[in-house]
Amino acid sequence: MPRCSKRKQLLRHVQDVLVTREASALLRDVLGDEDSDEDDLDEFWEHNISSREQFEKPNPTVITLLHSNTPVTSVLHPDTPEQAPLNQLVSFSIKTTSQPLREYVETFPQHGKSEPGQHYRIENTEMLTKHGDRDKDSVLIMCVFNDAESWGRGRSMKDFFKLIGSFDYPKAKVSIALLTSSMTEFAKAKVLFGSYIAQYPRLSVIFRNDFSPGGLTRANRHDHSLQASRRRMLARYRNYALLSTMESWHQHVVWVDADITAIPSGLVLKMVQSGRDILEPMCVRNIRGKWFNYDSNAWVGQRKVRSANDKDFVPGPLNARSFHNLPDRSKPFVPLDSVGGTMLYVRADIHRQGVMFPVHYIIGSEWGREGYDGIETEGLCYSAHFLGYKCWGMPQDAIEHVL
Structure with missing residues (x-):
């Protein structure tokens, strides 16, 4: 895949998750200076984020041992006592x-x-x-x-x-x-x-x-x-x-x-x-x-x-x-x-x-x-x-x- 296509995909990903502007610097470090376009990145942040202070840095990745398809069981639901339903015949x-x-x-x-x-x-x-x-x-x-x-x-x-x-x-x-x-x-x-x-x-x-x-x-x-x-x-x-x-x-x-x-x-x-x-x-x-x-x-x-x-x-x-x-x-x-x-x-x-x-x-x-x-x-x-x-x-x- 051409390098420019990869770069566009990464930019779209950044836009989707709305990370902070610091992510742009990180992105440039990863891609290097070759074929980079500072104006593209600046334009993205100016048009999509009015104030960089409004957004926090992205949270670190959560590591889990569960497979993506592994079912999980609620801790609270099994021990929740039965509550009779509200009487639907009585209106507020x-x-x-x-x-x-x-x-x-x-x-x-x-x-x-x-x-x-x-x-x-x-x-x-x-x-x-x-x-x-x-x-x-x-x-x-x-x-x-x-x-x-x-x-x-x-x-x-x-x-x-x-x-x-x-x-x-x-x-x-x-x-x-x-x-x-x-x-x-x-x-x-x-x-x-x-x-x-x-x-x-x-x-x-x-x-x-x-x-x-x-x-x-x-x-x-x-x-x-x-x-x-x-x-x-x-x-x-x-x-x-x-x-x-x-x-x-x-x-x-x-x-x-x-x-x-x-x-x-x-x-x-x-x-x-x-x-x-x-x-x-x-x-x-x-x-x-x-x-x-x-x-x-x-x-x-x-x-x-x-x-x-x-x-x-x-x-x-x-x-x-x-x-x-x-x-x-x-x-x-x-x-x-x-x-x-x-x-x-x-x-x-x-x-x-x-x-x-x-x-x-x-x-x-x-x-x-x-x-x-x-x-x-x-x-x-x-x-x-x-x-x-x-x-x-x-x-x-x-x-x-x-x-």
Whole structure:
């Protein structure tokens, strides 16, 4: 083949892959000066690349031992759990009403469920548009719960709103978002919102029940064998609720469990004014006149490491202390490596950057195997610390959990 033909083929190849101008010099070195045409190369780069800085040098050739026709097997697909398909008979729909109270109703298909998921939101437009109400330190209070039993014996959703209403924090700066797996509680929330929307700028409730694993009950929810599926479910619900309700003007997020019965009135304000990234107070409950720690997911230190063949591994402390066992409680804030979710403060911008609740055990994860620690709230601090954010406990502040 004539040398000029080879040269044209090489030029066309360079043009196809859009390599950098340095490739031209390399090409000239390979071909030599004989029969070279500097004008041809310069014209090519001027017409095809407006700025050489826009393109990177070509990546080095990837060397593989596989033959081009050798089939490969997915690492992830065989271990992916079955997910029921979305109900194709349910269409996504949105209805909105306006002044003086704006209502928003959304329906969406669920996985393997005949009933649609629903999202209802009501807004006090006067509060939302009033200067100063949402400009500084707007708080989104989140609560994810299952059904009426989640509030605790003798309690209801009304008690939750009474608790939130007891905070020494401007109600005009507080939005409340609920997610429930009970259609009955969803309907109750819609009715109850009518009594409270005059005090708050936005109230939201979501009904979704397609993430719940089979066989999980309130009685067995703490069994070791069910923890992975249970906490994966909680993480999915938390993440979905947050991404469905957090607005750009929310600056702080406070997670509160449904079965929390007492919170110091000034605690939310203290959290907001602390300047800290992620915060958790002590969570205790009173059993026959004695106070006991409830939240075992808040800790600091080293944890046990799973051995290669341990299929029944249970996460736990190695050289770690639970939040309530830390020796120095004289400080208002102490470092934590993990948090629970009974009451949890997260600066909203941290959530926006992707620091969510991991839906799998992230510590020790491999492509072909799930990890062994750090799921849901216990993986939040791990994700946050890569971005420069820290978790803190508040040993001098305590909330009370239902019996």
